Amino acid sequence: QVQVVESGGGLVQDGGSLRLSCVVSGGTFSDYAMGWFRQALGKERELVAAISTGGSTYYTDSAKGRFTISRDNAKNTLYLQMNSLKPVDTAVYYCALGRTLYRSSWYYNAQDYNYWGQGTQVTVSS
Numbered sequence: 001q002v003q004v005v006e007s008g009g010g011l012v013q014d015g016g017s018l019r020l021s022c023v024v025s026g027g028t029f030s031d032y033a034m035g036w037f038r039q040a041l042g043k044e045r046e047l048v049a050a051i052s053t054g055g056s057t058y059y060t061d062s063a064k065g066r067f068t069i070s071r072d073n074a075k076n077t078l079y080l081q082m083n084s085l086k087p088v089d090t091a092v093y094y095c096a097l098g099r100t101l102y103r104s105s106w107y108y109n110a111q112d113y114n115y116w117g118q119g120t121q122v123t124v125s126s
Contacts, residue, residue, distance in 0.1 A: 002024065002114075003024070003025045003026050004023075004024055004095055004096075004116060005023050005024075005117055006021065006093065006094070006095045006118065006119060006120040007020070007120060008120060009120030009123075010121075010122070011125065012085055012122075012123070012125070013125050014085065014086060014124060014125065015084060015085065016085050016124070017081070017082060017084075017085065018082045018085065018122060019079060019081050019082070020036070020079065020080040020082065020120060020122075021077055021078070021079055022036075022080075022117055023075075023077050024076045024077070024115075027097070027115070029076040030053060030073045031053065031099055032053065032098060032100070033050065033051065033052050033099075033100045033105065033107055034050065034051050034078045034096065034097055035047055035049065035051070035095075035096045035098070035106065035107065035113065036049045036050075036069060036078075036080045036093060036094070036096075037093070037094045037096055037110060038089075038091035038093045038094070038122075040090060040091040043091075045094070045110055046060065047060060047108055047109075048060055048067065048080070049067055049069035049080060050069065050106035050108070051069045051070070051071055051078070052100070052103060052104055052105055052106045053102075054103030054104050055071070056104050056105075056106065057069055058108075066082065066083050066084045066085075067081065067083070068081040068083075069081075080093070085122075085124045087126050089122060089124050090122060090124050092119040093120050093122050094116055094119045095117040096115065096116050097113060097116075098112050098114055
């Protein structure tokens with residue numbers, strides 16, 4: 001049974017930083033492309049960043065230059081370092097896993113991910 005557990009969310013002021021972590025157990029971590037999604041109140045879930053099994057990364061335009069996604073296969077852990085946070089970043093952030101055979105690829109769509117964490121709340125005050 002695959003378990004996905006996020007942590008690191010919280011309340012931060014405009015311009016502050018947070019580091020989210022996602023610990024995976026019960027599966028072969030290195031076989032999954034991984035992504036961070038977020039869902040703000042009343043809005044659709046959107047992809048923030050993704051990383052392939054080989055370490056290639058993708059960022060949505062709003063995250064570029066501010067967020068960094070990384071993975072540590074030895075620790076079965078995914079990270080999202082978030083700097084220069086803005087109130088518009090306020091959302092529940094979700095870690096997601098999608099099995100892939102290609103080391104250079106990632107998934108853009110939520111429907112392509114197989115496992116999800118419970119989410120962690122990030123709130124950025126004005």
